[in-house]
Amino acid sequence: MGVAEAERPQAARRVRTDWTPYLLVLPTLVFLGVFFVYPMVQAIWLAVTDPQTGGLTLAHFQRMSADLYFRPAIRYTILITAIAVPIQVALGLAIALLVNTRFPGHSHFLYLCAVPLGISDLAAGLIWLSIFTERGYLNAFLQAVGLVAQPITFLTFERPEWLLGAVILTEVWRATAIVMIILLAGLQLIPKDYVETASVFGANRWQTLRHVLLPLLRPSLQTALIIRTILAFQVFATVVTLAGRQTPVLAGEAYFWYSLYRSPNVASAYAALILLLSGSIVWIYLRVLRQRETEVAPT
Amino acid sequence: MTLRRLGIYSAGLVIGAWVALPLLLITLAAFTPRDLLYQWPRRLWPEEFTLDTLLFFARSAGVLRATWNSVFVAAITIGLSFLIAAPMGYALARYRFRGRDALQLAILATKMFPATVLSIPLAVAFIRWGLYDTLLGVAIVHTALSIPFVTVIVVSVFLSISFELEEAAMTLGSSRAQAFLRVTLPMALPGLAAAGIFTFVLSWNEVFAATILTLDNRTLPALIINSVVAAGAPLHYRFAGGFFMVVPALVIIFLIRRYLLTLWGVTVR
Numbered sequence: 001m002g003v004a005e006a007e008r009p010q011a012a013r014r015v016r017t018d019w020t021p022y023l024l025v026l027p028t029l030v031f032l033g034v035f036f037v038y039p040m041v042q043a044i045w046l047a048v049t050d051p052q053t054g055g056l057t058l059a060h061f062q063r064m065s066a067d068l069y070f071r072p073a074i075r076y077t078i079l080i081t082a083i084a085v086p087i088q089v090a091l092g093l094a095i096a097l098l099v100n101t102r103f104p105g106h107s108h109f110l111y112l113c114a115v116p117l118g119i120s121d122l123a124a125g126l127i128w129l130s131i132f133t134e135r136g137y138l139n140a141f142l143q144a145v146g147l148v149a150q151p152i153t154f155l156t157f158e159r160p161e162w163l164l165g166a167v168i169l170t171e172v173w174r175a176t177a178i179v180m181i182i183l184l185a186g187l188q189l190i191p192k193d194y195v196e197t198a199s200v201f202g203a204n205r206w207q208t209l210r211h212v213l214l215p216l217l218r219p220s221l222q223t224a225l226i227i228r229t230i231l232a233f234q235v236f237a238t239v240v241t242l243a244g245r246q247t248p249v250l251a252g253e254a255y256f257w258y259s260l261y262r263s264p265n266v267a268s269a270y271a272a273l274i275l276l277l278s279g280s281i282v283w284i285y286l287r288v289l290r291q292r293e294t295e296v297a298p299t
Numbered sequence: 300m301t302l303r304r305l306g307i308y309s310a311g312l313v314i315g316a317w318v319a320l321p322l323l324l325i326t327l328a329a330f331t332p333r334d335l336l337y338q339w340p341r342r343l344w345p346e347e348f349t350l351d352t353l354l355f356f357a358r359s360a361g362v363l364r365a366t367w368n369s370v371f372v373a374a375i376t377i378g379l380s381f382l383i384a385a386p387m388g389y390a391l392a393r394y395r396f397r398g399r400d401a402l403q404l405a406i407l408a409t410k411m412f413p414a415t416v417l418s419i420p421l422a423v424a425f426i427r428w429g430l431y432d433t434l435l436g437v438a439i440v441h442t443a444l445s446i447p448f449v450t451v452i453v454v455s456v457f458l459s460i461s462f463e464l465e466e467a468a469m470t471l472g473s474s475r476a477q478a479f480l481r482v483t484l485p486m487a488l489p490g491l492a493a494a495g496i497f498t499f500v501l502s503w504n505e506v507f508a509a510t511i512l513t514l515d516n517r518t519l520p521a522l523i524i525n526s527v528v529a530a531g532a533p534l535h536y537r538f539a540g541g542f543f544m545v546v547p548a549l550v551i552i553f554l555i556r557r558y559l560l561t562l563w564g565v566t567v568r
Binding site: 018020021022023024025027028031032035036038039040042043045046091094095098101103105109110111112113114115116117118119120121122123125126127128129130131133135136137139140141143144150151173181184185188223226227230231233234236237240241244251254255258259264267268270271274275278282 | 304307308310311314315317318319321322324325328336337338339340341342343382383384386387389390391393394396399402409410411412413414415416417418419420421422423424439440442443446450500503504505506507510511520523524527528534537538540541544545547548549551552553556559560561562
């Protein structure tokens with residue numbers, strides 16, 4: 001950033017308005033307008049209008065909420081988010097702090113931990129399916145150490161909590177990397193002097209983490225939380241590959257209503273619901289995290 | 300000090316194993332003979348290895364074409380997203396203009412947006428526009444998803460190259476465009492290549508939009524998820540498919556490892 005700061009005054013000194021930057025920005029604005037803002041409006045529009053008459057209606061939302069899968073879908077989506085995201089943040093923070101100690105070999109370790117960044121939710125689901133399926137690696141391992149004689153069926157509708165556990169484990173395995181990278185980038189922005197000063201004043205490692213690093217890391221933590229939560233609300237392929245529709249989730253229902261029942265309107269109602277949930281969670285995060293800041297300040 | 304070092308190494312070992320083990324297992328599964336995958340007692344180490352499982356997957360209906368489709372979609376996505384987002388990244392890095400901060404915030408917001416769900420209303424619009432079930436349609440959605448990432452990496456690349464070099468070229472008589480093409484662009488190429496590669500992964504991995512927006516012209520993830528959901532594909536097909544999709548990721552994350560922090564590092568302040 002330093003280089004740019006030094007150059008900017010020269011660009012700003014010009015009196016005549018230079019239209020070049022606006023011209024350069026224009027394609028992105030037009031594109032995002034057509035393929036981002038328009039479908040967002042369209043999602044809400046489709047969810048509240050009748051496809052035949054074009055009049056306003058709540059019928060799609062009623063069909064959505066009357067569906068057998070609706071309540072479980074909301075419950076499971078929120079459960080997966082509420083359990084997986086805190087684990088991802090805690091584990092991501094631990095890995096980021098570990099990498100930041102710059103132990104010998106930390107760059108290889110960082111690469112290994114970043115590998116799941118490139119792995120899709122679909123591939124991650126299939127990978128963990130090879131572990132949890134009836135003749136999978138987990139059962140093979142349990143049999144090899146003599147814990148079971150017959151394979152245990154982990155992924156069955158009779159054990160919804162095991163299905164949920166498998167999905168959460170897969171999500172933690174796959175998506176901790178994003179949190180870790182965001183937090184590591186944040187950690188590297190914190191000047192080394194701060195930590196050194198803290199230790200000069202007699203703070204131990206835990207106190208330094210609690211009172212120096214974590215407060216300074218707040219913007220990164222906030223970003224990681226928001227990104228992960230919103231992505232968790234859209235959880236789809238991991239769940240479908242491991243649990244099919246036995247663990248219904250919102251994005252999965254949107255997919256089934258669109259592909260299976262051929263109802264773009266109800267699918268859009270689900271899309272609108274996901275948008276609404278995501279919007280409100282961002283709002284809550286921003287409020288809560290800001291409040292906490294003012295609470296902590298006096299102490 | 301040694302106790303701390305011991306703690307760091309054992310933590311690193313445990314976490315490393317947690318990440319690496321599933322990758323090793325899917326690799327093992329992809330090279331295990333088919334009948335061994337269904338045997339009980341199931342052996343952890345197959346003793347013999349075979350390419351049959353992977354070949355079975357590659358020869359399954361539609362896989363080769365879907366792979367080609369995936370690569371094609373990713374290529375269009377890279378082209379489109381650079382055409383659209385690179386000028387914006389350059390503008391954000393080199394110019395100071397009214398609305399610059401708002402734009403940067405908007406870019407961050409698009410990164411945090413539940414964008415894949417937009418493919419449902421877009422499917423309805425694409426039917427009207429004649430883009431439904433076309434590779435271009437899928438590429439357009441992937442472009443919308445990748446624009447924030449391409450923008451942040453382009454911004455950081457151009458910020459790291461001093462503007463004074465461009466100015467020097469201009470005082471020596473070249474135009475602004477020439478200065479950019481001859482001086483800045485060659486230096487920016489590695490970073491831009493990283494952005495392109497990341498865009499490839501993003502497109503190669505994307506499932507939801509590709510599934511919603513296609514019927515016959517499936518990309519690989521769309522084909523796999525459809526054969527799992529609708530056709531109940533056999534386990535060895537699924538394992539081979541999972542392995543097949545992971546391999547490019549390993550290579551690609553390695554290639555762009557220097558830029559990982561840039562891609563995700565920008566935060567809300």
